[in-house]
Amino acid sequence: MNHKHLFKEGTDLAGPTLLLLHGTGGNEHDLLPLAERVNPDANVLSVRGNVSENGMPRYFRRLEEGVFDIEDLKRRTKELYDFLDDAAKEYGFDRSKLVAIGYSNGANIAGSLLFHYKDALKAAILHHPMVPLRDIELPDLTNTPVFIGAGTNDPICPPEESEELSTLLHDAGAQVKLHWEHHGHQLSATELQEAVNWYKELSI
Ligand code: MLT
Numbered sequence: 365m366n367h368k369h370l371f372k373e374g375t376d377l378a379g380p381t382l383l384l385l386h387g388t389g390g391n392e393h394d395l396l397p398l399a400e401r402v403n404p405d406a407n408v409l410s411v412r413g414n415v416s417e418n419g420m421p422r423y424f425r426r427l428e429e430g431v432f433d434i435e436d437l438k439r440r441t442k443e444l445y446d447f448l449d450d451a452a453k454e455y456g457f458d459r460s461k462l463v464a465i466g467y468s469n470g471a472n473i474a475g476s477l478l479f480h481y482k483d484a485l486k487a488a489i490l491h492h493p494m495v496p497l498r499d500i501e502l503p504d505l506t507n508t509p510v511f512i513g514a515g516t517n518d519p520i521c522p523p524e525e526s527e528e529l530s531t532l533l534h535d536a537g538a539q540v541k542l543h544w545e546h547h548g549h550q551l552s553a554t555e556l557q558e559a560v561n562w563y564k565e566l567s568i
Contacts, residue, residue: 367447368392368412371455375405380486380568381457383448384410385470389420398465401556402489402563407457411447413469414440423473430520432472434497441476445484461568464488465559467551468520472496478505478533486568489513489559491551494521495529506537511562513543513555520549 370392374381382403384395392410399408413423415436424440425433452459464485466474471493477484479496482503491513510533514526523544530542543558 365447365450365454366443367414369447369451370408370410371451371457372408372410373455373457374403374407377407377456378458378461379406380461380463381407381409383462383464383474383485384408385423385464385466385474386410386413386421387468387470388417388422390467390470391421395465395467395470398556398559401560402465403463406463407455409448409451409455409457409462411444413473414443422469424469424476430494432497437473437476437497438480441473441480444473445477445481448484461486463563463568464490466493467491468493468549475529478502478508478510478538487563487566489563491555491559492518492521492549493526493529495525495532502532502536504537505533508538509541509562509566510538511541511543511559513545513551513559515548515550516544516546518549 382399386394392412413421415422425436464474471490475493476496487509489511534540
């Protein structure tokens with residue numbers, strides 16, 4: 365399997381599996397405390413980005429901050445999608461019950477999975493995502509709940525872009541909850557708590 369990762373079996377292999385996707389410079393251990401908060405019983409698949417930017421793991425290349433290498437993003441999105449299929453076979457979890465939790469660059473690759481595939485994710489928690497790419501027709505995302513944690517003063521993702529992402533996903537049929545914070549690009553305790561509360565309302 366072509367991604368460094370860790371898998372932790374929860375109380376029910378047939379239940380939900382949380383797919384953890386870290387921010388730039390992170391690794392597969394970073395978001396484990398979030399998974400524990402969101403659903404301590406779930407299986408966890410935590411994946412390290414395959415791209416290195418001066419030694420910092422990422423999920424796809426960028427040309428500069430906020431400017432993505434779109435061809436690489438597309439290729440890496442498929443690579444991750446294929447990895448998820450392989451991981452489900454290897455570990456025996458239910459492929460149709462993957463819930464992404466991504467932060468920053470990890471939220472952007474999760475967003476790209478949603479933009480490309482109808483069945484990549486059952487639901488997604490996106491902390492400080494951007495619009496991953498434009499000029500693409502989104503698949504039918506009916507019945508896909510998506511939580512977006514955004515910042516009114518996020519220097520990496522301006523509020524208009526968070527609104528745009530929310531609208532694009534909503535127009536594709538997703539049930540979007542857009543939650544605003546005022547802590548720049550940081551993932552704050554209140555945002556995390558909102559995501560936990562949101563997840564608890566889902567029936568997965
Ligand atoms: C990205 O490159 O995905 C975004 O700029 C967020 C980040 O800094 O990772």
